Amino acid sequence: MKIRLQLFEFEDLPWFPRVIRAGMMDYLRFMISLLGTYQPIVPLLREALAKANAAELLELCAGAGGGTEGILRRLRETGLPTARITLTDLYPQPAAWQLLAQRNPGLTYEVAPVDATAVSTTLAGFRTVFSAFHHFPPPLAEAILADAVQQRAGIGVFEGAGKHWLEILLAWTVLPIAQLLFTPFMRPFRFSRLFFTYFVPLIPLFTIWDGTVSILRMYPPAQLLSLARRADPHNTFDWQAGKVRHWWGPEVTYLIGVPRLQRT
Incomplete structure (x- = not known):
């Protein structure tokens, strides 16, 4: 599927109820962690960190932090024992992040809002965006890359x-x-999550819509590289894009950019 449709997701709408959005994000985090969705990209990420001489990751648009602890754990187990991750988002979710931080030494979070298109210079680290880049139309997606x-x-x-x-x-x-x-096994426990899943099933219904639209809004590798080239007109980064397959079938689409060494 090479087309990209700029449709809308309910979770992006400013009026969308926070309680429903939080329930959807909790589900996404739980499933990504349960399925180990992003484990196939750990070797690519580890290689990029080595090239960038970095061990600190700055996760932008982190949402509820789905998959983050699995990635951090795997990085530490496979040659990067000092790896650290800081979670950030324009709409921070400290309640969800606190639980992750308690379970994972080396995982911290920023409570203040962070705009992925204009990240403060005080927030250092190799930037990552998981399950969120498709939310941004081309001008904003390019701006995220250009800021990096x-x-x-x-x-x-x-x-x-x-x-x-x-x-x-x-x-x-x-x-x-x-x-x-x-849903009953998701933590932290929220009665609202149970209510809006089983009694008034708004969370599942909106999840079906947003999940479908997410796939239709995704940038395929060729478009990701095109965005990267526009964001990096002077060719100061090495870029690669593609797909890697999980052992049980699903794929992960990726774009990675590492600064080239500056000549002195």
Whole structure:
């Protein structure tokens, strides 16, 4: 599927109820962690960190932090024991992040809002964006990359899908059933999550819509590279984009940019 449709997701709308958005983000975090969605990109990320001489990751648009602790744990187990991650978002979720930080030494978070298109110079680290880059139309997506280029901060963009019609079918069938089965086991516990899943099922319904639109809004690798080249007109970064496949089938789409060594 090479087309990209700039549709809307409910979670992006400013009037959308926070309680429903939080429930959707909790589900996304739980499933990404349970399935190890981003484990296939750990070798690519570790290689990029080595090239950038970095061990600190700055996660932008972190949402509820889905998959973050698994990535941090795997990085530390495979040759980068000093790896650290700081979670940030324009709409911070400290309640969800605090739970992750308590379980994972080396994981911290920023309570103040962070704009991914204009990151403060006080927030250092190799930047990552998981499951969120598709939310941004091309001008803003390019601005995220351009800000990293301007500050000479390496960046990795990762989407937990390969942009296939089969993934849309899964979003309509298997994943809603999984949501109904696993919601009672999600932490931190929220009565509102149970209420809006089982009694008034707004969380599952909006999750189906947003999950479908997320796939349709995703940038395929060729478009990611095109955005990167526009964001880096002087060719100061090394860029690579593509897909990697999980051992059980699903793909992860990625774009990675590392600053080239400056000549003295």
